[in-house]
Amino acid sequence: MTEASAGRMPGYRREGHDETARQRGDGGVIAVLGAGAIGCWVGGRLAAAGAEVTLIGRARVLDELAGGLRTTDLDGGDVLARMGDGARTVRIATEPDAARDAALVLVTVKSAQTAGAGEALARVLPEGAIAVSLQNGVRNADVLRAALPERRVLAAMVPFNVVRRGPGVYHRASAGALRIDDDPAAAPLLAACRAAALPIEPRRDMAAVQWAKLVLNLNNAINALSGLPLVAELAQRPFRRCLAAAQREALELCARAGIPVAQLTPVPPRWIPRLLDTPDRLFRIIGRRVVAIDPAARSSMWDDLEAKRPTEIDYLQGEVIDLAGRVGGGAAPVNAALAGLVRAAEAGGRRDFSGDELAAALGLR
Numbered sequence: 001m002t003e004a005s006a007g008r009m010p011g012y013r014r015e016g017h018d019e020t021a022r023q024r025g026d027g028g029v030i031a032v033l034g035a036g037a038i039g040c041w042v043g044g045r046l047a048a049a050g051a052e053v054t055l056i057g058r059a060r061v062l063d064e065l066a067g068g069l070r071t072t073d074l075d076g077g078d079v080l081a082r083m084g085d086g087a088r089t090v091r092i093a094t095e096p097d098a099a100r101d102a103a104l105v106l107v108t109v110k111s112a113q114t115a116g117a118g119e120a121l122a123r124v125l126p127e128g129a130i131a132v133s134l135q136n137g138v139r140n141a142d143v144l145r146a147a148l149p150e151r152r153v154l155a156a157m158v159p160f161n162v163v164r165r166g167p168g169v170y171h172r173a174s175a176g177a178l179r180i181d182d183d184p185a186a187a188p189l190l191a192a193c194r195a196a197a198l199p200i201e202p203r204r205d206m207a208a209v210q211w212a213k214l215v216l217n218l219n220n221a222i223n224a225l226s227g228l229p230l231v232a233e234l235a236q237r238p239f240r241r242c243l244a245a246a247q248r249e250a251l252e253l254c255a256r257a258g259i260p261v262a263q264l265t266p267v268p269p270r271w272i273p274r275l276l277d278t279p280d281r282l283f284r285i286i287g288r289r290v291v292a293i294d295p296a297a298r299s300s301m302w303d304d305l306e307a308k309r310p311t312e313i314d315y316l317q318g319e320v321i322d323l324a325g326r327v328g329g330g331a332a333p334v335n336a337a338l339a340g341l342v343r344a345a346e347a348g349g350r351r352d353f354s355g356d357e358l359a360a361a362l363g364l365r
């Protein structure tokens, strides 16, 4: 395990911070609003590489960081950032007020909380601060833009899964480069990511990137309803058939709506349903080349159901259903059925479907 320094912050206001940052000539404080799986992992890695990071989140999450924030990954990386006040440390706070001295704020709340996060940031973010949405879904950056009309807001995309492995330990369980709007305002985050050896790719087609991620994320619902780790779920063809049907439906609607869908994996989006339909033995060989996933990883929708929190279903399957309505009389029966089952699971319903049971519930033969 490599170690950076770390430390603890109570209610929180640090005087004279801006001057310190300017004197150092670095990118200033990076605040993370919504310290959960993604916020802690990305924030922890940036801090360990020298950035000054303030994690803003719930006490139940932050209290676990007293001994430091440990971030591990699929490639054997294991880094500790201690709580502290200064470069290479992580400070913690429970109120968005703590973003008052941030040059950059990474928004990592779930989609339903984006509007609230934006309102809170509008009250405290200093002039010139940049906000970056590191969220799934296709609307979050626009929701932030509406709340922060005076600030530069960039869309970004996180391709990998992060799971909490224990108190203060977050694990990146799959791989991929972050994507971000190709914009000069992305420079501070690009620099911090470079320092942390976090791959990040500026893109001019972030809308297409976000739709591509959404199409991949249609599996979140299937994974949550299977009750299985991702690798075990995807190893079973009946679950993959459900995903292929959901993806075909979404891709067809995107095509009809003229929405481009970027290629995020070695396989173009329209070929992925065909790949999913292959027999288990063949899929094992090809699938491994397309995406590596830790055997214990699950979708964050499974985490949400497990913790009895609302899921992001309205921002994933819900977008496909909405698109079906917009492209004129279109229907999205597979995604609508999945959304219905997830809503039932949110209310305490089943989330232990076998692949065949799920396929039958989606009306697949």
Ligand SMILES: NC(=O)c1ccc[n+]([C@@H]2O[C@H](COP(=O)([O-])OP(=O)(O)OC[C@H]3O[C@@H](n4cnc5c(N)ncnc54)[C@H](OP(=O)(O)O)[C@@H]3O)[C@@H](O)[C@H]2O)c1
Binding pocket: 033, 034, 035, 036, 037, 038, 039, 056, 057, 058, 061, 094, 095, 096, 108, 109, 110, 111, 113, 116, 117, 120, 134, 135, 136, 137, 158, 159, 160, 161, 162, 163, 300, 309, 312
């Ligand atoms: N987890 C993954 O592997 C993954 C991968 C790629 C993308 N994403 C996307 O990244 C985003 C974040 O996901 P996540 O899994 O990191 O979520 P998460 O673990 O639930 O973390 C978000 C945290 O923010 C807290 N929060 C919400 N509003 C807040 C506020 N105003 N002030 C302080 N804290 C606040 C939440 O607390 P409460 O729960 O109490 O509201 C929660 O602890 C989502 O859009 C998700 O789809 C996740």
